[in-house]
Amino acid sequence: xxxxxxxxxxxxxxxxxxxxxxxxxxxxxxxxxxxxxxxxxxxxxxxxxxxxxxxxxxxxxxxxxxxxxxxxxxxxxxxxxxxxxxxxxxxxxxxxxxxxxxxxxxxxxxxxxxxxxxxxxxxxxxxxxxxxxxxxxxxxxxxxxxxxxxxxxxxxxxxxxxxxxxxxxxxxxxxxxxxxxxxxxxxxxxxxxxxxxxxxxxxxxxxxxxxxxxxxxxxxxxxxxxxxxxxxxxxxxxxxxxxxxxxxxxxxxxxxxxxxxxxxxxxxxxxxxxxx
Amino acid sequence: xxxxxxxxxxxxxxxxxxxxxxxxxxxxxxxxxxxxxxxxxxxxxxxxxxxxxxxxxxxxxxxxxxxxxxxxxxxxxxxxxxxxxxxxxxxxxxxxxxxxxxxxxxxxxxxxxxxxxxxxxxxxxxxxxxxxxxxxxxxxxxxxxxxxxxxxxxxxxxxxxxxxxxxxxxxxxxxxxxxxxxxxxxxxxxxxxxxxxxxxxxxxxxxxxxxxxxxxxxxxxxxxxxxxxxxxxxxxxxxxxxxxxxxxxxxxxxxxxxxxxxxxxxxxxxxxxxxxxxxxxxxxxxxxxxxx
Numbered sequence: 001x002x003x004x005x006x007x008x009x010x011x012x013x014x015x016x017x018x019x020x021x022x023x024x025x026x027x028x029x030x031x032x033x034x035x036x037x038x039x040x041x042x043x044x045x046x047x048x049x050x051x052x053x054x055x056x057x058x059x060x061x062x063x064x065x066x067x068x069x070x071x072x073x074x075x076x077x078x079x080x081x082x083x084x085x086x087x088x089x090x091x092x093x094x095x096x097x098x099x100x101x102x103x104x105x106x107x108x109x110x111x112x113x114x115x116x117x118x119x120x121x122x123x124x125x126x127x128x129x130x131x132x133x134x135x136x137x138x139x140x141x142x143x144x145x146x147x148x149x150x151x152x153x154x155x156x157x158x159x160x161x162x163x164x165x166x167x168x169x170x171x172x173x174x175x176x177x178x179x180x181x182x183x184x185x186x187x188x189x190x191x192x193x194x195x196x197x198x199x200x201x202x203x204x205x206x207x208x209x210x211x212x213x214x215x216x217x218x219x220x221x222x223x224x225x226x227x228x229x230x231x232x233x234x235x236x237x238x239x240x241x242x243x244x245x246x247x248x249x250x251x252x253x254x255x256x257x258x259x260x261x262x263x264x265x266x267x268x269x270x271x272x273x274x275x276x
Numbered sequence: 277x278x279x280x281x282x283x284x285x286x287x288x289x290x291x292x293x294x295x296x297x298x299x300x301x302x303x304x305x306x307x308x309x310x311x312x313x314x315x316x317x318x319x320x321x322x323x324x325x326x327x328x329x330x331x332x333x334x335x336x337x338x339x340x341x342x343x344x345x346x347x348x349x350x351x352x353x354x355x356x357x358x359x360x361x362x363x364x365x366x367x368x369x370x371x372x373x374x375x376x377x378x379x380x381x382x383x384x385x386x387x388x389x390x391x392x393x394x395x396x397x398x399x400x401x402x403x404x405x406x407x408x409x410x411x412x413x414x415x416x417x418x419x420x421x422x423x424x425x426x427x428x429x430x431x432x433x434x435x436x437x438x439x440x441x442x443x444x445x446x447x448x449x450x451x452x453x454x455x456x457x458x459x460x461x462x463x464x465x466x467x468x469x470x471x472x473x474x475x476x477x478x479x480x481x482x483x484x485x486x487x488x489x490x491x492x493x494x495x496x497x498x499x500x501x502x503x504x505x506x507x508x509x510x511x512x513x514x515x516x517x518x519x520x521x522x523x524x525x526x527x528x529x530x531x532x533x534x535x536x537x538x539x540x541x542x543x544x545x546x547x548x549x550x551x552x553x554x555x556x557x558x559x560x561x562x563x564x565x566x567x568x
Contacts, residue, residue, distance in 0.1 A: 005476065006378065013374045014381075017388035020444070024391065026413070027403040038412050088295035097288030099296070106299050112497070112558055113307070114505040116527045117547045120534045121306035121313060128320055142302045145295050175287045204396035206508045207527075211535060222398045229402060229512055240406045247399035258394045262387050266452065 027251070031244035053241035054249075060242065061224045062217070063249060069136075070203060070220040076140035077202040078195060081149045086191070088145070089153025090179050094165065110147045116207060123211055134215040143202055149194035156190035157183060193264045196257065203254055221250050307551075310544045318541040336545040346546060348521050349529045352435050356525075357503045359439035364499045365492060368447050372454035373484055386455075390448030397445065397508040404441055404513060428514050431522035438509045438523055446502055450495050457491035458484070493565040497558045504554050507531065526550050 030036065032049040057063065091097065092104055115122075122142050132138030160183060168178045184191075206222045213219045219227070225246040258265060314336050321327045340346050375385055392400060407414050408427040415422035427433050461484060469479040485492075506525035510517040517524025526546055534543025 009374045010378055010380070013371070013378065013385050016371060017385050020388050020392060020448075023400065023403045023407065024395075026407065027399070030403065030406055036406070038406075038409075039416055040413065043413060084294040084298070087291040091288040091291035095285040095288030095291065097285055097292065100288065100292070103292055103296055103299070106304065110299065110303050112501065112554065113303075113551055114501050114554070116505045116507055117530075117550050117554075118303070118306045118310060119527075120530060120540050120543045120547055121309035122302060123535060124309065124313070124320075124540060125306065144302075145298045147299075150295060175285070200394050204394075204398070206396070206398050207531075211531075222396050225402070226398045226508075226512055229398075229405070230515070240409075243402045244406065247402035251395045251399040254394045254396065255391055258391070259387060262383060265390065266386070266455070 024251070024255075027244050027247050030240060031248050033241060034238070036238060036240045053238060053245035056238070057228070057242040057246045057249075061228055061246070063221070063224075063246075065217055066219060066221040066224040067249070069218055070222070072136050073139050073205075073209065073220050074199060074202040076136060077143045077146065078198055080140070080144035081146045081198045082191065082195065085145050085150045085194070086153050086184070087179075089150045090157050090183060092150070092154045093157035094183075095175070107147050107150060111151075115142065119207065119211065122208075127212060132212070134213055134218055136218070138212045139209050139218075139220075140202075142208060143205070146194075146198040146201060149198045152190055152194045152197070153187070156187040160186055189264065192261065196261055196265060199257065200254055221246075225250055310547050310551075313541055314544040314548050316541060318544070320538055320540065332541075336541045337549070340542050340545045340549070343542075345521060345524065345529055346526070349517075349524045349526045352523060353503055353506065353525055355435045356439045356442075356506065357500060359436055360443050360503055361496055361499045363439075363443050364447060364450055365495055367443070368450035368495065369454050369484070369488065369492070371447070372451045372458060373480065375451065376455060376458045386451075389451050392445045393448035395445075398512065400441070400445060401509065401512045404437075408437060425519075429519050431519050434514045434519060434523035438506070438513060441509055441513065442502065442506070446499070450499070453491050453495060454488060457488040461487035489565060493562055496561050496565065500557050500561070501554060504550055 026043060029043060029045065031053050032051070033042070033045060034048060034050050034052060036042075037045070088103075092100060092107075126138045126141060127133040130138075132141065164182060165178060168182050173182075202220075204222060205220075206226055209220050210223045210226065213223065216224070216227075225243070228246060229243055315331060315333065316329045317332050317335075318329050319327075371389065375382060375389075378385075405428070406412055409415075410426035410429070412426075415426060423430055423433055427437050465483045465487065466479055469483050474482065505527060507527040510523045510525045510528045511531075514523040517528050527550075530543045530546045533546070534540045
């Protein structure tokens with residue numbers, strides 16, 4: 001009886017997984033077909049696959065440059081988050097300084113008020129007041145330190161035993177030294193988790209880089225592909241094939257990272273960060 | 277003296293300063309600026325130019341609230357939330373409970389469910405456009421049952437398709453939250469329930485659902501925020517909030533009015549209204565879901 005139930009729920013879970021994965025499979029298949037075949041049989045082709053769509057999208061948009069821009073944008077955000085976010089998370093968890101409570105409250109508020117709702121004033125500031133349109137700095141600035149990651153860092157630093165710090169302080173280690181050689185090595189897993197979480201933000205972000213870059217040579221891949229979908233696609237011989245080829249290139253790095261590091265992205269790892 | 281000004285560990289101020297500065301510059305100041313702009317006759321001017329931007333009181337808010345495009349966008353986001361939030365809560369809790377109970381293939385299933393969450397909307401929209409186009413696979417499978425006009429160009433179906441897309445895309449994250457919350461539900465409670473003769477459904481309703489209530493509250497709030505944020509999907513999936521504004525979201529209207537048409541003042545008013553609504557909804561949901 002119990003066994004039979006388990007078979008049913010396993011079957012339901014696999015069916016659900018199929019629904020979740022099928023669009024990915026279809027994305028890859030569609031990107032390899034010379035002509036779009038939308039019939040059911042076309043979803044399971046037996047031959048005639050080609051890489052032509054990849055060269056098609058590459059000839060329409062500068063894939064290498066777009067990927068490079070995505071890497072710079074994402075790398076800038078990761079650097080800012082890991083350096084300044086770890087410092088802030090450590091201070092919030094272990095140091096008593098004036099304004100700690102207020103900073104913590106604002107950090108929580110940031111998670112509730114979505115960035116998208118602030119695009120007009122941020123656009124006014126960055127593009128109009130500081131003239132940072134079409135620059136990597138303007139792209140990175142609003143995302144430079146990921147608040148969720150700061151939260152994750154704080155939670156992990158809080159979990160470290162107090163004695164460790166007391167002992168180090170007794171030995172006369174400076175606060176920076178304690179952070180660097182005692183606390184940081186212990187929270188390395190948290191840094192990996194927070195880095196993964198932070199990565200998907202800028203890598204997948206569309207609205208902000210779309211607003212801040214008009215110069216095509218500076219646009220990250222998500223923006224380039226979106227512009228291709230909304231403007232140029234109509235003129236290509238197999239627009240869906242080229243779109244899907246671009247989609248595969250955009251999706252692959254994030255999917256690969258998360259499959260490789262899936263252990264770091266479990267409920268247990270995240271809950272300490274998100275729930276607090 | 278220093279202790280008095282900076283607290284017991286003044287180094288904390290130094291460590292936290294870059295982040296505090298960041299929050300002040302890209303969060304607190306823009307929030308204030310949004311409110312300020314929304315009360316003034318604000319327009320874009322060349323950097324450094326001295327221009328007069330008179331205070332206009334609630335005029336921008338009046339303009340926005342009486343604008344049919346804006347009303348439509350708020351209605352659309354309401355439709356979105358009515359579909360997305362219940363579906364997200366029920367499906368992610370059921371799937372998380374299922375994942376929690378099985379042993380084999382757990383990693384494979386977990387990864388399958390969160391893969392859409394980590395993938396760019398722009399890439400996923402590409403494949404949904406293909407799947408839901410008028411001659412696409414979904415309509416091929418449905419055959420004579422296919423809706424006409426097709427999904428993305430049908431004013432009754434465009435918003436529900438977007439709601440389904442976002443539910444599918446975000447579900448993996450919410451499953452993870454529930455999986456974490458389920459670890460905190462005591463096994464004894466399930467045993468007690470089964471001794472009392474409760475079946476699987478009853479123990480789910482009487483033990484699991486109350487046991488993960490604080491996670492449910494978080495899921496509802498985060499799903500609502502995601503809904504308020506909607507931009508990429510109406511912009512790309514339904515080709516600019518189409519058909520005829522039937523899937524335009526408030527953020528999309530903000531973009532059109534503020535940046536395309538150069539009226540940052542009315543666009544800011546929309547933003548302020550949305551922030552206020554999100555905060556009110558978050559508070560109400562918190563009270564409602566965490567009553568006891």
